[in-house]
Amino acid sequence: MADSCIAARLSHFLALTEEEASALARLEENPRDYRRGEMIGEQGAPADELFIIRSGWAYSHISFDGERRQILRLEFPGDLMGTSSIAFGKASDNLTAVTDCTLCPLDRPALRQLFIDHCRLAALLFVISQAERVSMDDRLASIGRSSAKSRIAALLLDILVRFRIMHGEDLDRVEIPMTQEEIGDATGLTPVHVNRMLQELSRDELISRKKNEVHILDEVGLVELAEYINRYADVDTSWLPPPEA
Amino acid sequence: MADSCIAARLSHFLALTEEEASALARLEENPRDYRRGEMIGEQGAPADELFIIRSGWAYSHISFDGERRQILRLEFPGDLMGTSSIAFGKASDNLTAVTDCTLCPLDRPALRQLFIDHCRLAALLFVISQAERVSMDDRLASIGRSSAKSRIAALLLDILVRFRIMHGEDLDRVEIPMTQEEIGDATGLTPVHVNRMLQELSRDELISRKKNEVHILDEVGLVELAEYINRYADVDTSWLPPPEA
């Protein structure tokens, strides 16, 4: 099987059949490249594509009066982006490339076919989307009810934990290619204050930084500070329909 | 057919086949009553039920150290609560009755069977969960990036717009049976500040209040202040798999 990002991602939750893996691989036939900072999709534009990230980072965000904006989700290799446009004809958010990245567009008919042919994968996508929703719940709680320092800690942990899905459990450092302004847009803070909080986290010896790389020194301390709950650890796939053989 | 809450809800989005409707009807169990303030489900508890609200208000919330908490979603009649427990064995949030209310519990194992037998319904649930996610996106943006007054305005508008679905488009006043502390838990504010902002909205003649009833005086002004986007436009289900019959 040619390397399919989405298959690699899903197989962390479930042992895929040969059939399923190749159906997924077929979704990724026409990769498209975007440059750092390039806008992939725009709020309000008619959208009948989803994207699977093959490489690079992207994020979805809502912007207000042109200045303020809120980053909603960071999207990593293997993630399925733009799923909100499944429910609406129009995109509800902007998609922007954080780094140069390669995406595999996938149109709604293809997804539909997947739902028909591979119910088990459909159910798995549903489960994953619930997990994402729960993690949005946690972000809402974090932004609504905790301090700037805790929010930054929560963001860092979320990135770390999600990277571990692809890179192994002993990962303790991540290259974060976002500007501090972007981190602020994700956490609801100003860039200046992001900077100060990162410094405080370093001073508290919870993390250390070199260039864009963040090294997690005291994960337990960070988890406590952020009141972080790792939701991906609890995903339950035992109830899914059986493989179709 | 005895009135099935969930079939009624889903048929707002899609014409159900006879087969599908009766499969849904089989999921239903006896309605259950809860009193104002009663906890319906608890964070971390094993959860194998979903609920459809037949009457009353409820909300889901996460609580932290016992004091602080964040209300995630307000749930009104017709809403499906507890879907995150489909993906996890355990509830990720608390469910509490705002008013006395009547709920229809749905059996989770039976819902699993539904995924196997009726992929189209599974896809529909997927779509609905995406729509909910988009509305969470808006709340995240509101809480992350706007002022206290705007957040209150956004909450009021959201309640109003969702009530209109059931009570008609010319509705301009809503009875809100929440305490100001609960409004604070929904918007990430303290009860004291909620009070001040409500008074400011009144002083600005955007709303007026009598007891718990809020009268929307200047909807355009509120929408502008909150930068509110009404997402409850038609959900697009045109791409779903065809009925199986």
Added chain:
DNA sequence: CGGCTACTTGACCGGTATCAATGTTAGTGG
């Protein structure tokens, strides 16, 4: 009537935003 609970009001404080200046790094063209 008393004792809740929720709402209201005022005084004050602190965390975060804002504004502004400086330092640092990467890229670009000569």
Added chain:
DNA sequence: CCACTAACATTGATACCGGTCAAGTAGCCG
């Protein structure tokens, strides 16, 4: 290789929004 530039990161000074604390008021229900 260096000068120039443009982002981005860092630092400091100050302002303000919303939090905290505390006291008082108004309903409501026994």
